[in-house]
Amino acid sequence: MTPATPNTGCDSDAAPVLRERGQREVFCGLTGIVWLHRKIQDAFFLVVGSRTCAHLIQSAAGVMVFAEPRFATAIMEEKDLAGLADANEELDRVVDRLLERRPDIKLLFLVGSCPSEVIKLDLSRAAQRLSTKHQPNVRVLNYSGSGIETTFTQGEDACLAALVPEAPSAGEDALPSLLIVGALPDVVEDQFARLFAELGIGPVAFFPPRRSGQIPAVGPNTRMLIAQPFLGDTARALEARGAKRLPALFPFGAEGTTHWLKAAADAWDVPEMDFRRVVAPHRERAKRALARSKEVLDGRSIFFFPDSQLEPPLARFLAEELGMRPIEIGTPYLNRDLLSEEMKRIPEGAQLSEGQHVDKQLDRCRDARPDLVVCGLGLANPLEAEGMTTKWSIELVFSPVHGFDQAGDLAALFARPFARRSVLRV
Amino acid sequence: MQLTVWTYEGPPHVGAMRIATAMKGLHFVLHAPQGDTYADLLFTMIERRDARPPVTYTTFQARDLGGDTAELFKNAAREAYERFQPEAMIVGASCTAELIQDDPAGLARALKLPIPVIPLDLPSYQKKENWGASETFYQLVRTFAPKIEGAPVRTLGPRPRCNILGPTALGFRHRDDVVEVKRLLASLGVDVNVTAPLEARPSDLARLADADFNVVLYPEIADVAARWLERIHGQKIVRTVPIGQNATKDFINEIAALTGIDPTPILNDADARLPWWSRSVDSNYLTGKRAFIFGDATHAIAAARVASEELGFEVVGLGTYAREFARDVRAAAEKLGLTALITDDYLEVEKAIAELQPELVLGTQMERHIAKRLGIGCAVISAPAHVQDYPARFSPQMGFEGANVLFDTWVHPLVMGLEEHLLAMFREDFEFNDAAGPSHLAAHQPAPTPIAAPAESDITWSKEAEAELEKIPFFVRGKARRNAERFATEQGLAIIQIETLYDAKSHYAR
Numbered sequence: 019m020t021p022a023t024p025n026t027g028c029d030s031d032a033a034p035v036l037r038e039r040g041q042r043e044v045f046c047g048l049t050g051i052v053w054l055h056r057k058i059q060d061a062f063f064l065v066v067g068s069r070t071c072a073h074l075i076q077s078a079a080g081v082m083v084f085a086e087p088r089f090a091t092a093i094m095e096e097k098d099l100a101g102l103a104d105a106n107e108e109l110d111r112v113v114d115r116l117l118e119r120r121p122d123i124k125l126l127f128l129v130g131s132c133p134s135e136v137i138k139l140d141l142s143r144a145a146q147r148l149s150t151k152h153q154p155n156v157r158v159l160n161y162s163g164s165g166i167e168t169t170f171t172q173g174e175d176a177c178l179a180a181l182v183p184e185a186p187s188a189g190e191d192a193l194p195s196l197l198i199v200g201a202l203p204d205v206v207e208d209q210f211a212r213l214f215a216e217l218g219i220g221p222v223a224f225f226p227p228r229r230s231g232q233i234p235a236v237g238p239n240t241r242m243l244i245a246q247p248f249l250g251d252t253a254r255a256l257e258a259r260g261a262k263r264l265p266a267l268f269p270f271g272a273e274g275t276t277h278w279l280k281a282a283a284d285a286w287d288v289p290e291m292d293f294r295r296v297v298a299p300h301r302e303r304a305k306r307a308l309a310r311s312k313e314v315l316d317g318r319s320i321f322f323f324p325d326s327q328l329e330p331p332l333a334r335f336l337a338e339e340l341g342m343r344p345i346e347i348g349t350p351y352l353n354r355d356l357l358s359e360e361m362k363r364i365p366e367g368a369q370l371s372e373g374q375h376v377d378k379q380l381d382r383c384r385d386a387r388p389d390l391v392v393c394g395l396g397l398a399n400p401l402e403a404e405g406m407t408t409k410w411s412i413e414l415v416f417s418p419v420h421g422f423d424q425a426g427d428l429a430a431l432f433a434r435p436f437a438r439r440s441v442l443r444v
Numbered sequence: 445m446q447l448t449v450w451t452y453e454g455p456p457h458v459g460a461m462r463i464a465t466a467m468k469g470l471h472f473v474l475h476a477p478q479g480d481t482y483a484d485l486l487f488t489m490i491e492r493r494d495a496r497p498p499v500t501y502t503t504f505q506a507r508d509l510g511g512d513t514a515e516l517f518k519n520a521a522r523e524a525y526e527r528f529q530p531e532a533m534i535v536g537a538s539c540t541a542e543l544i545q546d547d548p549a550g551l552a553r554a555l556k557l558p559i560p561v562i563p564l565d566l567p568s569y570q571k572k573e574n575w576g577a578s579e580t581f582y583q584l585v586r587t588f589a590p591k592i593e594g595a596p597v598r599t600l601g602p603r604p605r606c607n608i609l610g611p612t613a614l615g616f617r618h619r620d621d622v623v624e625v626k627r628l629l630a631s632l633g634v635d636v637n638v639t640a641p642l643e644a645r646p647s648d649l650a651r652l653a654d655a656d657f658n659v660v661l662y663p664e665i666a667d668v669a670a671r672w673l674e675r676i677h678g679q680k681i682v683r684t685v686p687i688g689q690n691a692t693k694d695f696i697n698e699i700a701a702l703t704g705i706d707p708t709p710i711l712n713d714a715d716a717r718l719p720w721w722s723r724s725v726d727s728n729y730l731t732g733k734r735a736f737i738f739g740d741a742t743h744a745i746a747a748a749r750v751a752s753e754e755l756g757f758e759v760v761g762l763g764t765y766a767r768e769f770a771r772d773v774r775a776a777a778e779k780l781g782l783t784a785l786i787t788d789d790y791l792e793v794e795k796a797i798a799e800l801q802p803e804l805v806l807g808t809q810m811e812r813h814i815a816k817r818l819g820i821g822c823a824v825i826s827a828p829a830h831v832q833d834y835p836a837r838f839s840p841q842m843g844f845e846g847a848n849v850l851f852d853t854w855v856h857p858l859v860m861g862l863e864e865h866l867l868a869m870f871r872e873d874f875e876f877n878d879a880a881g882p883s884h885l886a887a888h889q890p891a892p893t894p895i896a897a898p899a900e901s902d903i904t905w906s907k908e909a910e911a912e913l914e915k916i917p918f919f920v921r922g923k924a925r926r927n928a929e930r931f932a933t934e935q936g937l938a939i940i941q942i943e944t945l946y947d948a949k950s951h952y953a954r
Contacts, residue, residue: 041520042503046479066445068539068568073454074482077490092445096569099543108445115447119791132477132540135506165479166506166540377527396484396496403494 035352040375043396044325044350046165047173048129049078053416054177055088057201060124060230063089064116065163066109066141067131078412088123090116094133105139106147113148113158123156125230127177130162157184157230169350171248171326171415174201178226181233182255185225188237196222196282197234197261199252200245203418204228210421213279216296219286225256236261241285243278245269245420247360248327250353267359268328269420270428271335272304277359300422307426308339311433316341320432321388323397324348324374325411330360332392332414332428337365340429344368345386348379390435407435450790450810452765452828456566457538458483459576463584464534465497465613469645470584471530472499473521475513475541475548490831491614500524502541514546518555525557532560532588532646534580539568560646562587572788574664574740574766577612581641585669588649591676598656598677604703605635605655606682609670610662611642616743616827617841618642621661624843625686629659631710632699641665653677657702661685661842662742664766687746689718689754689847716844718851722755729864730855734923736761736802738785738793738811739826741769743841745776747806747825750850752780760800761785763793765808801922804858809833819918821857859919867917903932909940927952 048071051063065071072091092112098105109128117123126148128141141160148158161180163173178199188195196219198210207224214222223234238260244253247268257263266281267274276297283293320342322329329349336342346369354361364370371379376397383391384404391401391408398408409432419428453459457474464472465487474480481501487493502520504513521535535548549563562583566576608625611618619642626636637655638648657680658670673679680702686695693711700707721727735757737747741764751757762777763785764770770786777784785796794814797805805815805822809830815822824833825841840846859867905913909928916924924945931948932940 040503040523041481041501042478043481043484044478045482046477048479049482068455069448069451069453069572070455070457070480070539070568072448072451073458074479076450077454077486078482087449091448091451093448093451094445094569096567098445099569105445112445112447132479133543136509136540136543164506165477166504166509169478377523394485395489396481397488399488399492399494400496 034370036369036371038371038373038375038378041377042169042350042374043323043376043394044374045078045170045394046074046132047163047168047170047176048075048131048165049170050163050173050177051075051089051129052078054174054201054226057228058125058226058230059228060122061088061127062116062120062123062125063127063129064113065089065091065129065131066134066139067091067094067129068133069093071131071133088120099137102137102139105137106144109139109144110148110151113152117152117156121155126152126156126158127180128158128160129177130160130164132164132166135162135164135166159184169324169327171246171328172351174246175249175251178249178252179255181226182236182252182259185233185259186235187259188235188240190238192235192237192239193221194239194241194286195234196220196286197236197240197242197256198222198224198245199242199256200249201226202245202420206418206420206424209423213296213300213422214282217279217283217286217288217293219282219288238262241282243282244356246328247331247353247356248351250356253356265358267334267363268331270328270331271339271425272301272308272422273338274331274335275304275420275422275425276301304422304425305339307423308429311426311429312340314433314436315429317343318389318436319343319345319386320390320392321345321383321386322348323376323379323383323391323393323411324350324371325392325394326415327351327353328414329392330357330364330370333365333368334360334363335428336432337368338363339425340432342390342432345388346371346379346382348372348374350374390432392432407439409435446789448790450813452788452790452808452810453573454483454486455539455568456571456573456576456579457536457568458486459573459578460534460536460564460566460580461487461497461499462573462577462612462614463580463641464499465493466611466641467644467646469531469647470498471524471528471533472497473517473524473533473535473548473552474499474501474538475517475536475546476501476503476538477540478503478505480538480540486614490829491834492831493613497613498528498530500528504541509544513541513544514551517546517548517551521552521555521557525555525559530559532562532584533557534562534564534584536564536566538566542566542568560587575768577665578668581609581665582669582672584641584646584649585652586672588646589652589673589677592653595653598654601656603633603635604657604705605637606699607637607652607655607658607673607679608639609658609660610664610666611639612662612665613642614827615642615662615665616740616825616829616833617839618662620838620840621842621846623838624840624845625659625661628686628692628696628710628843629699632696632703632705632707634699634703634705653679655679657682657699659699663769664740664742685742685746686842687743687846688750688850689716689844691746691749692716692843692847713844716847718754718844718847721848721851727756727855730858731756733757733804733858734760734800734802735804735806736797736800736811737825738763738765738805738807740764741766741773743826745773746841747850748776748780750847751806751854754847755851755854757804760802761796763787763796801926803919803923804854806854821859821919823853823857859917864917864919903929903938903940905940906942909942909945912942912945924949 145158145160159180161176236259240261242261264281267277269275269278333344333347348371352372418424487497535552552561659682660666660670670681684695686692696707735751744764764773765788774784806825928948
């Protein structure tokens with residue numbers, strides 16, 4: 019889970035990777051709660067942490083979320099640090115109060131944080147204890163979203179990996195089934211489900227499910243397509259249950275989506291002609307949708323600060339389908355297994371970088387004067403004030419961007435900052 | 445452990461960041477894990493600052509914990525000094541770093557940097573954001589404005605001078621309050637020596653002693669430092685916070701008494717419109733509007749006074765999350781015949797509002813969530829606040845202009861006078877009915893669920909009375925329900941009939 023060991027220089031199969039460490043301008047894994055709590059509708063996320071954790075989630079989310087949240091923080095106080103026995107008692111009390119207030123909760127995640135990890139509060143034992151106490155109404159699971167172990171989207175990975183043992187087993191004799199792994203917007207799931215049905219691929223299930231009681235069965239006849247590049251632990255946990263991963267590009271843009279679907283089509287022996295017949299109209303529609311943004315983006319340079327691990331596939335999409343010129347592709351962690359196909363298509367001339375020393379990276383960015391900088395919320399306004407054009411990276415995990423029918427929207431997210439610059443006369 | 449849905453304050457190191465970000469030439473090195481950099485966005489996004497906060501985070505990870513996190517800290521501090529060349533540095537630990545006990549103070553000392561390095565002790569598991577800001581400011585003031593033995597005692601010159609203490613980054617309207625207060629002081633003939641921490645440099649703090657008195661705008665931030673300055677440099681403190689028409693006059697009078705200046709020429713400022721706006725007949729409908737007030741102590745106390753004295757509202761609830769100032773808020777509440785709500789538990793505040801069913805909530809961003817859900821009008825009067833409460837326009841809370849702003853922003857969410865009557869007269873109009881909300885607020889959509897009856901009530905409503913209750917406009921329906929139930933309880937009635945409703949109405953008529 020922790021990013022790879024420091025610097026080994028260069029990569030055997032691709033361009034050299036710049037590995038850095040220093041100040042990281044990234045979120046911790048707790049931030050994933052902001053979208054996960056909307057995805058699994060009867061789940062609740064209880065962070066066991068400090069006031070900083072509570073403040074982080076509401077500040078990261080506060081920009082966007084107004085509804086009654088299905089997350090909260092059990093804030094540790096002085097007396098909880100004195101003895102772990104008391105901390106456990108306190109946690110039980112907090113969970114009781116929470117479940118009393120929200121009887122609709124069926125699945126409760128206890129989410130570990132930096133302080134809970136440092137004081138070695140054993141949340142997996144706490145989860146077992148609380149599961150026993152509150153069964154059969156509520157299942158209690160745990161994972162870590164701590165900043166010392168996870169960066170931003172790795173929180174989703176940890177959460178989904180914790181959910182894997184809850185999946186029922188599909189035996190040797192079960193029909194081959196397809197599992198789509200990664201939290202996707204409902205509308206995107208529905209689009210993919212229709213496409214797979216048209217291709218004759220199925221049964222298809224999505225992980226995580228929309229409700230906690232609908233976790234799909236997993237077994238040796240499960241084939242999986244990973245929808246997000248940051249789900250390394252989840253993929254390994256599913257593989258340990260017998261599932262086989264179908265290596266593919268990630269479904270961003272017309273090409274990425276086609277490649278991703280083709281991996282499943284090949285596993286299901288869908289004839290080439292049938293695949294083309296089904297996919298072509300969608301693919302064409304996606305390409306048409308890209309045309310307008312391409313006029314804006316073609317030939318422009320782009321610099322990615324590390325954020326979500328989506329950076330390598332997005333850079334591939336922007337370079338191949340929109341003619342952009344990636345200068346640096348920063349990622350918090352380069353997940354080589356899941357990126358096996360993407361690594362073959364890293365745009366030429368682009369510097370891949372892993373980890374971060376934010377001040378040095380800012381120096382490089384200022385030297386390169388890219389046309390567009392993709393960065394987090396802490397850097398965007400300061401860089402705009404320096405005259406650069408920026409795109410908030412967080413929007414890339416907070417909007418529907420996967421698949422054919424979102425390809426145009428995804429491109430438009432990158433084109434909009436230019437459009438805004440061109441309309442403003444102030 | 446405390447179950448927290450929303451928190452009113454961040455941890456104490458965020459308070460220290462508010463001081464560092466407000467000032468110039470000061471850098472903060474914070475021992476903290478990856479992820480704590482989220483705090484930057486409070487300043488760059490919520491407050492829309494155009495520069496990164498002057499903070500370097502050490503960013504340690506799990507694999508560093510067995511190794512040398514102390515070395516990490518030293519490198520970060522050294523690099524920060526070389527890169528940013530600050531006049532002074534503050535160093536501290538966030539919640540997780542506090543647990544690993546690396547002693548940033550000692551480590552920083554060992555670096556022997558050629559600038560003042562001020563260590564901060566920020567106990568994250570006991571204290572919160574405002575305390576952290578106050579402590580940081582106090583430590584800075586102590587360091588840069590020490591007692592100098594044998595220094596000449598300052599005597600009052602022909603033009604009195606003061607410092608303005610308390611405004612920070614991310615403060616609620618601090619930027620504009622400073623402008624307005626400076627204008628007031630200038631018209632009084634008082635010079636401003638130093639304003640801090642906002643826009644001050646460490647070297648400016650060294651000049652603090654060169655003033656006759658201190659104006660404390662935000663006691664949460666500057667009270668401790670001002671007391672210290674009073675003790676060490678004999679500087680008097682002006683404690684009146686000039687929020688509202690009357691408090692602004694008190695503020696002027698307090699300074700006049702201190703300096704011997706005649707306040708009369710500026711007491712009747714022509715730009716002070718609140719008194720006439722409030723007296724004009726259009727404002728009749730504001731009389732007795734039930735307001736619930738919650739915020740930091742400074743703004744909550746001030747709001748209670750403005751609401752009751754200057755707008756003629758009835759304050760039905762008053763509280764604060766600032767426990768350090770609980771005593772002041774309790775005293776203010778008592779004056780209004782109320783018991784103050786002192787809590788940092790959002791759920792308790794939510795419960796209090798649901799029970800009291802006010803017509804207006806004056807609170808923080810958190811109360812805005814609550815008011816929105818309950819379909820009650822709301823104006824934000826205190827931090828924590830959302831991006832839209834950091835407006836582009838000049839919008840102070842203090843001084844005469846601040847009072848004008850308060851009138852506008854608090855009255856805006858309410859249904860206006862004649863509209864109130866029309867809604868009551870023509871209840872079945874398909875466009876202008878109470879479910880559509882105040883007609884000048886297109887976005888305001890009251891919650892679809894009716895305001896629930898108090899849980900402890902064991903009184904039942906007859907069908908007819910319930911139907912009749914529905915005919916009462918939503919903005920007074922809650923009060924009518926409460927009154928009817930209270931009346932029934934007092935009269936020993938088990939069932940509320942239509943007549944009970946009207947009896948209660950007449951009983952509580954005001």
